[in-house]
Amino acid sequence: MRRILLTLAVSLATLPAVAAIQQAPLEWESGGKTFSGVLLYDDAGDARPGVLMVPNWMGVTDAAIAQARDVAGAGYVVLVADMYGKGIRPADSDEARKQVQAVFADGGVTARERAGDALAALRGQAGALPLDPGRVAAIGYCFGGTVALEMARAGADVDGVVSFHGGLGSSAPASAQSPVATSVLVLNGADDTSVPDEAILAFQEEMDAAGADWQLVNFSGAAHCFTHPEDAGKTGNCRYDARSARRAFEMMRDFLGERFQAPGG
Template sequence: MRRQPFSRLLLALGLLLATSPAFAAIVAKPVEWKVGKDRFSGYVVYDNASTDKRPGLVMVPNWMGVTKDSIERAKAVAGDDYVVLVADVYGKGKRPKNAKQAGAFAGGLRGDDRSVLRARMDGAVAALKAQATKSPLDAERIGALGFCFGGSAVLELAREGSELAGVVSLHGGIAPGAKSTTAAEVKTPVLVLNGAADKAVSDADILAFENEMDAAGADWQFVDFAGAVHCFAEPSAGNDPSTNCAYDERAAKRAYRMLADFFEERFDTND
């Protein structure tokens, strides 16, 4: 497949100009799935101008869940190289109305026991793979990425021992659940893109994460971006770093370049 020029990818991801002519063929189709008795609702996003099979990415948004903003970001990530599932982990119709409610929803999943979150992440991966007969998806090549809470969520796929092409956490929490065991062998490559000035991620968290990954023999990378705080890759966060949730254009450019390179290498999409 063609490698999407990085300048175009960055423009779309950074500014969310997904309605420009370059993305005219990209579609976002609602999709539902079940995990146990619970039903979930997200969107599958891809360029339908070609029927060429391509890798898939489960994309978990920040704690606000599936929103118009997250769908536009998925369109930019998908380009003509990927099929992207904007994953719902809260439940159908369970959409936070504000930050307080989002914190409650996310907090209920990322506590000491991550078993429910892990099951829902597994369900999202299965939901994406099920699109292989309905979209140009190569279900044998699957990865995941997430923002903020979503970054924490995708790390649980690696921790539980899933075998994916890779997972990328952008400014996500990295502390493990105290009651959720990390697999003896982490089989999925991990890339963590972190704001060095993010007050939500402590030095102790970083050291514990490094030790955890090393103990499991993981293929992992941890990248700090100087001066960046939480939410640094999300333009909708605004630009006031004193809130510890602010967009940082310089860090975002570098992070999106690393994200693109990470998946291109593992999926070999740079033909």
């Protein structure tokens, strides 16, 4: 019995530490305003890549934080980015629409600036958190996906960009004169009426003209919001699709894994 207990004790002592997801607020400045997001990361292991996550038009919500927790659990330091300003949290879709319109009122200049400052705030956590500031990507959902693509067009210093059911158009599209240097993955619902075929074609032509390394995946039967469990059971264009969401997240993980291992990435 003594030998069994000793063997068990040695075995337990050699097991790897169990990581716990930590959550902490983070504030930063942009354009003279204060912004307030949320950091999520596990508390075990060495420095790992960072992910700037721009949520949907409802902003920094419990649902957005839950999604970020899943991403952090895959081995990343995640910042859920606030795009509206500290204390501005839309109560419904009407309020959210007004905030989105304000962010894009100048053709996306404000969106790019705020996203860039949030990215700098994330990188600024290197040393305080287990973050490798040389390996950072941006992802976004719906409105956030649109913002992530604007970051790619603006030449943001990121290893890759992922858009989940985001809008594809831009007031300042990329071109041969303003090329897209980072890799882009667009995950789109094939039945999303807010992204018609002509928008997809225009995006493809834009990315080709800009010399981008891009992929666009259409998920059959999926509409807008297809990665959001809070929209389960809804009808219309905004509805959750578990199968497509699972596949999309797997594609994101594969994409980020490749980008963070790539030379210079």
